[in-house]
Amino acid sequence: MADIINQLAGASPELVQLRARRPDALANAQLSFQALLEPEEPGTFSYAQRYAVAAFLSGIYQAKSAGEFYGDLLADEATETLQGAVQAAIEHGTTSGPYAAPADISGEGAGFITFGEIAGLDERLAAAFDFAHLLAFHPKDASAEAIGHLQAAGWSEDDIVSLSQLIAFLSFQLRVIHGLKVLGGDESTAPETTRIEGASDPGWQLHEHTLNPETHAPQGFVAHSLGWKPWLTPLAKEEFTQEQIDALIRPERIDSEYFRLLARDAAALKARTLTDLDIFYNTDGGLGRAERELAATVVSRFNGCEFCASVHQQRSKDEGGDAAAIDRLLFEGLDADLGSDAWGVIRDAARELTRSPFSFNSGCVAKLRSVGFDDLAIIDLINSASFFNWANRLMLTLGAPDVPKRYR
Secondary structure: OOOOHHHHHHHHHHHHHHHHHOOHHHHHHHHHHHHHHHHOOOOOOHHHHHHHHHHHHHHHHHOOOHHHHHHHHHHHHHHOOHHHHHHHHHHHOOOOOOOOOOOOOOOOOOEEOOOOOOOOOOHHHHHHHHHHHHHOOOOOHHHHHHHHHHHHOOOOOHHHHHHHHHHHHHHHHHHHHHHHHHHHOOOOOOOOOOOOEOOOOOOOOOOOOOOOOOOOOOOOOOOOEEEEEEOOOOOOOOOOHHHHHOOOOOOHHOOOOOHHHHHHHHHHHHHHHHHHHHHOOOOOOOHHHHHHHHHHHHHHHHHHHHHHHHHHHHHHOOOOOOOHHHHHHHOOOOOOOOOOOOHHHHHHHHHHHHHHHOOOOHHHHHHHHHOOOHHHHHHHHHHHHHHHHHHHHHHHHHEEEEEHHHHH
């Protein structure tokens, strides 16, 4: 199969060559698609359901080329009734966002959009669409009750991990596609969409199999390490197969509940990890390490992911980033003075790619070029910001941050 991101972005030969400078990221983004959309053994999360979620997300994000692509895949597997239901759900759920957490979560137009009344959607797929819409537009509102909602609709723990990975991966893939289009000269304007009202409380409840651990939530963003506790049961170390061990890439990750949870879909975990490592650690030209970690911190700050922000602010500092500027970003917010034109432009571009894929435009590219970034560096920025729209949606939806005792 041709590389999907290059194909849907209409990437020029020059951009294709530049993307190939990050070969593991390129190959494993493609393998992530295969693991999540076309696994050899789809189990109880069928191909039709996977394509339906992908078509739905592409539709509510208003990503035209991806919507057509995933719509065609859905048509190969689904009845006309289900195809019509997906289209009705897209029309019901298209809005603007994501909401800039946490300030805008309860603001005008915020709320939960649900899909249980869409004709042609069974309970299981309607719950998946509820969950996908939540993660697309206000991931900071993810909760143990949202996991319970899926469990009540018949989603197993393994399938919830795969569903979460699929939604989060598409949040990455669609942003990379759009970013490459803009870098290649696409001048398309952002769709005009009014944020729609939703329910302030969808009525979701914990399920008997939902974990609800006691946590000490951080009171804002912090510059120290955080713990994290899951809402689903991680695999026990003694249960790991060789495939799951290999998927960790780094064996010591078996001590992390987060990685033991993601190992429920080993193929997706392995491909995601290898994508991550090449995006952030391949320093063959392009954007500096501190700047890639800055982009990760900006995205995490916007999406409201305290855990990811705490990790990646420190990595940016460790790589030589301006510690005082990073602290201002954490504690003052995304409009803080970052001390240099280059860092300010990186911040602005990462924020726009997160706000909505379409907010990143030719003006962002022009500003990046004006401070000296070449196209490989801009691809690194697109990759880094897009990847943390993937990472945040996993950390926020599968568990909660926890302040260690020494910092309480």
